[in-house]
Amino acid sequence: MSSQEIPEEKHLPSEQGDAHHGAVAVADDPFADPGLPVHRPRIQDIDERAAKRSERTVALLFTLSMLATVAFIASFVILPVDKIVYIFPIGKVSALNFALGVSLGAALFCIGAGAVHWARTLMSDVEVAAERHEIAAPAEVKAQVLQDFADGARESAIGRRPLIRNTMFGALALLPLSAVVILRDLGPLPEDKLRKTIWAKGKMLINQNTMEPLRPEDIVVGSLTFAMPEGLEEDAHDFQTQIAKAALMIVRIQPENIKDKKELEWSHDGIVAYSKICTHVGCPISLYEQQSHHVLCPCHQSTFDLSDGARVIFGPAGHALPQLRIGVNDEGFLEALGDFEEPVGPSFWERG
Numbered sequence: 001m002s003s004q005e006i007p008e009e010k011h012l013p014s015e016q017g018d019a020h021h022g023a024v025a026v027a028d029d030p031f032a033d034p035g036l037p038v039h040r041p042r043i044q045d046i047d048e049r050a051a052k053r054s055e056r057t058v059a060l061l062f063t064l065s066m067l068a069t070v071a072f073i074a075s076f077v078i079l080p081v082d083k084i085v086y087i088f089p090i091g092k093v094s095a096l097n098f099a100l101g102v103s104l105g106a107a108l109f110c111i112g113a114g115a116v117h118w119a120r121t122l123m124s125d126v127e128v129a130a131e132r133h134e135i136a137a138p139a140e141v142k143a144q145v146l147q148d149f150a151d152g153a154r155e156s157a158i159g160r161r162p163l164i165r166n167t168m169f170g171a172l173a174l175l176p177l178s179a180v181v182i183l184r185d186l187g188p189l190p191e192d193k194l195r196k197t198i199w200a201k202g203k204m205l206i207n208q209n210t211m212e213p214l215r216p217e218d219i220v221v222g223s224l225t226f227a228m229p230e231g232l233e234e235d236a237h238d239f240q241t242q243i244a245k246a247a248l249m250i251v252r253i254q255p256e257n258i259k260d261k262k263e264l265e266w267s268h269d270g271i272v273a274y275s276k277i278c279t280h281v282g283c284p285i286s287l288y289e290q291q292s293h294h295v296l297c298p299c300h301q302s303t304f305d306l307s308d309g310a311r312v313i314f315g316p317a318g319h320a321l322p323q324l325r326i327g328v329n330d331e332g333f334l335e336a337l338g339d340f341e342e343p344v345g346p347s348f349w350e351r352g
């Protein structure tokens with residue numbers, strides 16, 4: 001359609017647009033500024049009862065947000081960490097996680113829904129056009145901005161509607177408490193948990209494949225055996241926490257091939273037990289070269305010499321693997337003669 005075919009009234013800016021914009025449409029210009037559409041008042045603009053209904057709806061949403069935040073905090077304090085509940089159709093979930101997620105989601109949603117409903121029904125919806133200007137605003141523009149801000153505050157009716165203002169402030173003030181209370185999850189301090197494992201004098205070495213106590217004759221030269229402490233059950237709730245520190249690898253080396261004197265003293269008939277946790281960033285070590293007695297961490301290729309105190313011979317690890325002192329009990333089973341004498345795994349202790 002050519003510009004000549006367009007009815008003239010479609011090109012004319014509205015009265016509203018003229019008032020704010022000053023745009024003058026030219027009937028034969030297809031790119032003329034059409035101006036702003038005529039403002040149509042909403043039901044809330046002309047009916048105070050409808051405005052009151054909207055006000056109550058917004059206040060209700062902000063109040064629900066406050067209640068949801070209180071429910072979040074109460075859930076965090078009351079619900080036990082290990083309580084499992086069945087929620088249809090999700091299935092079995094942690095009651096604490098479910099309650100925290102639902103309550104925090106409801107608190108955020110209600111604040112958002114309240115703000116949107118407030119803006120759509122009660123705040124001024126008169127469109128205005130702002131001319132572009134240089135980035136550095138002159139003083140009179142800054143004054144205009146402040147004036148606009150004051151106008152905006154007046155048009156939002158925040159001063160005239162204390163119920164909305166107070167409930168909104170209440171909801172916004174309470175919401176950050178959700179973040180504050182979960183800081184409690186940063187504690188308690190680990191104390192000496194990172195320095196100690198559950199190995200102790202007299203605990204037998206259990207083969208992690210067969211779950212049977214190990215005898216010296218089970219360990220042959222050239223084999224690599226993984227072991228864990230007696231009494232650690234795989235279905236225990238803290239199994240992963242404990243095995244992450246206590247996992248052990250056992251090899252047998254001809255005693256005359258053991259170069260490190262302390263290693264020889266802490267071994268039994270050439271059987272040596274070392275932490276399986278790499279001292280770089282804690283991967284489980286799993287590759288053993290029986291000729292050289294080297295073990296290799298698959299993560300970043302740190303290599304340790306098990307015939308020489310498990311010292312690092314290659315890679316980013318900064319420390320030798322900790323050795324566990326072992327012996328044999330009266331029944332002929334391999335047992336620990338104490339805990340590791342240094343923390344296992346990554347070298348966090350160097351920093352603190």
Ligand code: FES
Nearest residue numbers: 278280297300302
């Ligand atoms: S974790 Fe073992 S080399 Fe990085």
